[in-house]
Amino acid sequence: MEHSWFFPPHDGIRLGDLAVALGAELADAAHADRVVRSVSPVARAKDGDLCYILSRKMRAELETSEATAILCDRALVSLIPAHIAVLVSARPHTAFAIAGELLHPVAMRPEAMTSAASGVAAGAYVDPTARLEADVTVEPMAVIGKGAEIGEGTQIGPGAIIGPGVRIGRNCTIAAGATLQCALVGNNVIIHPGARIGQDGFGYAPGLKPGMIKIVQIGRVIIQDHVEIGANTTIDRGTMDDTVIGEGTKIDNQVQVGHNVRIGRHCGIVSKVGIAGSTRIGDGVMIGGASGINGHISIGDGVQIAAMSGVVGDIPPGEKYGGIPARPMRDFLRDVAEMAMRANAREKGAREKKKGGKDE
Template identity: 40%
Template sequence: MRLYEILEKIKIKSDIKDFEVHSLLPLNLAGKNDISYIDKDKYLNLLEGSNAGAVYVNEKLKGKIQYSNLIFVENPHLAFAYTSQFFKTTQINNTNYKTPKTNKNVRIFSGTFIGENVEIGENSTIMPNVVICDDVKIGDNTTIYPNVVIYKNTIIGNNVIIHAGSIIGSDGFGYAHTKTGEHIKIEHFGNVIIEDNVEIGANVTIDRAVFESTIIKNGAKIDNLVQIGHNCVIGEHTILVSQVGFAGSTTTGRNVICGGQVGTGGHIHIGDFVQVAGRGAVGKNLPPNTKWGGHPLMELNEWQKMHIKLRKLTKN
């Protein structure tokens, strides 16, 4: 699809040079046939090294920055959301059961649906009613329990356990908003990577990234009913207890422990060996080797002292 066809359909005018559009990508990955966007001024410096063929930027910057590949729009995020609709892909190209590429001692139970170009490693088990979409790769000694759904392009390592009802690679919760309050879906083109020795509990949801990968690193252990948003990176040997919710682009170092119902804001980093007590609300980056609790979040010893003081006050 050519750039001018897209711009005409979403009612944007530009005198930028036309080209055949291959994909939508972030500035650091985009090539001359790709579209990208900038919705915050702090990212304008990325234009310098980008090879993107076209970039949506805010029309308020017209005359202030000079690049030949800019398309000035009122709302770059919204323009990008509309554009993404033209590039969404199907999870399963063929509705017939496909025989996956398997190694020895693989067990696949009845009721399982497997898409095209699926690979399953040695000694792995796929239990009943699992859905595996196209282009999924599953390693050795991995067990997938009943009713798990694994979306397209997911990569699962060796010695992984995924318990019943979990969803791996579903769309991230990403929308742009119009002036009149409609929510325009941003299509997600990335995937999920689950490294070796990971265990994922029942009814966990892990969203795929917008462009690149949501990653669960080696040895992480995830309890039941955990939500991990798009673009998150969960560090090695991290433990997430039941009902933890990570907003998009949350990242952790190694050996992080989050108690039940901990939640994070988006684009938060939690350092190595950090512990967050149950129901802690993480709204800022947390430095390594620290302990936190409460809402608003504070260092754990301060939070405990505060509760002791409150209890004393109620007794008077």
């Protein structure tokens, strides 16, 4: 694939300089002046591209690679063809992520849709009572509500809605069409297109007649520093408490976070996860895609939850759970193996019965 004009190649970084920036070791110092300009999958890499490998399974892809350099663990260096420079790292995946940011900084967050300099674009509306620090960009059709406050270096994308009293920190990106209300947002936060932050949560009481009565939702959403929230994700404000997203947490697209949920620091939550109200999630928790998390439960620090799991009760710190209902991974895998054995036994019995009928 040719280089995309959406993310053009870098002017070039010397491998010697890149090794220093990554804390990696250049296997052959003679390659220090080679230059990389972009990142690429191994199999179709061309001159100027940087790649990485994590296992010997990628041996076949190396045969067609024309990459300038590859990042890998020391145990894999012998697999790399002689024409490709090697950057040795104990954590090649992490090093590659850092290299990608150096080579393609514009791809790290949604970029401005227009070429105008910082300031309020024609067609945007900023309430006279709102306060914007220096170097804030407000793109066309965005609306900044009364009393809102936005910190220096923050970009508000076209069509974004920043509600009354919302406070957004410095160097944030609020992408096109996102909506924030009843929210306090820290520094260096990225909110992708179409996210909905701070709308009222789903709370109802039984009515005196058939039907339900809406419960007032007067809490807030608090988003701490360095959080990233994916496209079309929804985070409800609290009922009478706050919904909190902890520092450094990354939330994928199309995730639903209910009212009063508290998510710890540096968690990873993958697409289509639904988290019901008042759940407490610890630090460093990883939740696989399409999982459902029951409300009013506690998930401990460092827990890992497999994709498409249904979590109905508390999970102690450090555990790995999976399945519906979610249970310790060893139990889940044993149950899956037993079901597979029973299915195989049924199929074998059916085949033998059919064969026996023919023999008669």
